[in-house]
Amino acid sequence: MTRPLGKDLIGLESLTPEQILLMLDTAEPFKEVSERSIKKVPALRGKTIVNLFFEPSTRTRISFEFAEKRLSADTVNVASTGSSVSKGETLVDTARNLEAMRIDMVVVRHSMSGAAQFLGERIRSNVVNAGDGKHEHPTQALLDLLTLRDRFGRLEGLKVAICGDVLHSRVARSNIWGLLKLGAQVGVCGPPTLLPRGIETLGVTVLPRIEDAIEWADALNVLRLQLERMQSGFVPSLREYNRVFGVTSERLDRAPRDLVILHPGPMNRGVEIDSDVADGPHSVILPQVTNGVAVRMAVLYLLAGGAPDWAAPPAGEDSR
Amino acid sequence: MPPPQRTLILDAEAIAKTLAEMADRIVEVAGRESDLLLVGIQRRGVELANRLATLVEARTGQAVARGKLDITLYRDDLQAIGPRPIVGETMLPPTLDGRMVVIVDDVLYTGRTIRAALDEFADFGRPRRVLLAVLVDRGGRELPIQPDIVGFHTTAAPGDLVNVSVVELDGVDSAELVPGATP
Numbered sequence: 398m399t400r401p402l403g404k405d406l407i408g409l410e411s412l413t414p415e416q417i418l419l420m421l422d423t424a425e426p427f428k429e430v431s432e433r434s435i436k437k438v439p440a441l442r443g444k445t446i447v448n449l450f451f452e453p454s455t456r457t458r459i460s461f462e463f464a465e466k467r468l469s470a471d472t473v474n475v476a477s478t479g480s481s482v483s484k485g486e487t488l489v490d491t492a493r494n495l496e497a498m499r500i501d502m503v504v505v506r507h508s509m510s511g512a513a514q515f516l517g518e519r520i521r522s523n524v525v526n527a528g529d530g531k532h533e534h535p536t537q538a539l540l541d542l543l544t545l546r547d548r549f550g551r552l553e554g555l556k557v558a559i560c561g562d563v564l565h566s567r568v569a570r571s572n573i574w575g576l577l578k579l580g581a582q583v584g585v586c587g588p589p590t591l592l593p594r595g596i597e598t599l600g601v602t603v604l605p606r607i608e609d610a611i612e613w614a615d616a617l618n619v620l621r622l623q624l625e626r627m628q629s630g631f632v633p634s635l636r637e638y639n640r641v642f643g644v645t646s647e648r649l650d651r652a653p654r655d656l657v658i659l660h661p662g663p664m665n666r667g668v669e670i671d672s673d674v675a676d677g678p679h680s681v682i683l684p685q686v687t688n689g690v691a692v693r694m695a696v697l698y699l700l701a702g703g704a705p706d707w708a709a710p711p712a713g714e715d716s717r
Numbered sequence: 718m719p720p721p722q723r724t725l726i727l728d729a730e731a732i733a734k735t736l737a738e739m740a741d742r743i744v745e746v747a748g749r750e751s752d753l754l755l756v757g758i759q760r761r762g763v764e765l766a767n768r769l770a771t772l773v774e775a776r777t778g779q780a781v782a783r784g785k786l787d788i789t790l791y792r793d794d795l796q797a798i799g800p801r802p803i804v805g806e807t808m809l810p811p812t813l814d815g816r817m818v819v820i821v822d823d824v825l826y827t828g829r830t831i832r833a834a835l836d837e838f839a840d841f842g843r844p845r846r847v848l849l850a851v852l853v854d855r856g857g858r859e860l861p862i863q864p865d866i867v868g869f870h871t872t873a874a875p876g877d878l879v880n881v882s883v884v885e886l887d888g889v890d891s892a893e894l895v896p897g898a899t900p
Contacts, residue, residue, distance in 0.1 A: 401800040401801075423804060426804040426806055426807065429806070429807055429808070433841065438840075440795055469789075691810060698790075698804075
């Protein structure tokens, strides 16, 4: 029998392939719920979920909120601005105060890597990581995996190139873990300043030029250039980045096969991806967004069934 | 502990005969309805509904719509049980408004599955009439729900399991009584 997920979903690194597949397979029936005229099932009726977003987010927050509402949970959104966080309250104090109002789950996004695990170890509610710093963004990777599986019918043996700002990307990290665990091959492509040193030790292929990625891959996951996380000097200019690393239709026309194009959004059109590619026939950017709701419904549904006693010991040497 | 004794209550031949009789009953009650929809409850009800639909089509010469329903997300014990059960596929027409629907399941026991199915139907519209057809009614109802069409009646104690196998999933058609199989 597949081991249940445990109390929290922090990242894909600590999960088994079976646990990742359980989430993907559970997402399948949830796709249909969003196609109904009454888009709601009573599975989480009476559960209270707090969306604690310390970083701006449109897609992920709304996607989680739809997932929660379509499962009949009651939801509250807390943003860092307009809450006591702006008065200097700590993450744990905010969460403990919310728990004192008897909540069941927290979906957290935070700019610090490790924030979700830190929180999960200190509160009884289930914690879902909606992106922590440069660490992981597990539900984004799950929806990428689901979209790839929809398109190719399999993940095993698939060649996926993750292109662009890998250094600052939690999406890249979660994707690498998820893809490798499910038997896909992973390539990374970007300017050396935006690839973490030693990334090949994870078992990924480094593709120095975007042309190499296009020739090698079955699918490209094009990352957003995270201008807000960059100090300076990572790329000479946006125009030059587009000229050297941009995914353009001219480049894709020379590909040996039709590539499937993913992008986690929000896109910098004309920087990492050109508009005619983003809106083109091989783009699955909008199906990714549709799948995001189903994947998040699956994660919430599965976690709500796990009692706190089953919490797996946190991974890593520095955990207590 | 010795393995529990199994008693065969229906073999393949008996199941074929029982389904034929159930199809006759469906034709009697609803055969003339052009909007007849047979909805199987995941998982084995789906296979039985498919077979019944084919049998009804052979009798009336009219196509019969098929649907499948997974009631997991509507279970009344979802908050109490441990690890979450696997959710199966639901496939129904966009609306059930005004339709003649027959719910098909393999075994009728407490009636809670059917309660959940009726709740789920309400989210898909308002059927004109809903009938319940089951292969085996084992008694032991916990809710005021009764079947309209029953293939086979038996009385099983609360700890007993009535296990229906179908060729499509299990390689064999059978219904067995396994005493003391559930705690």
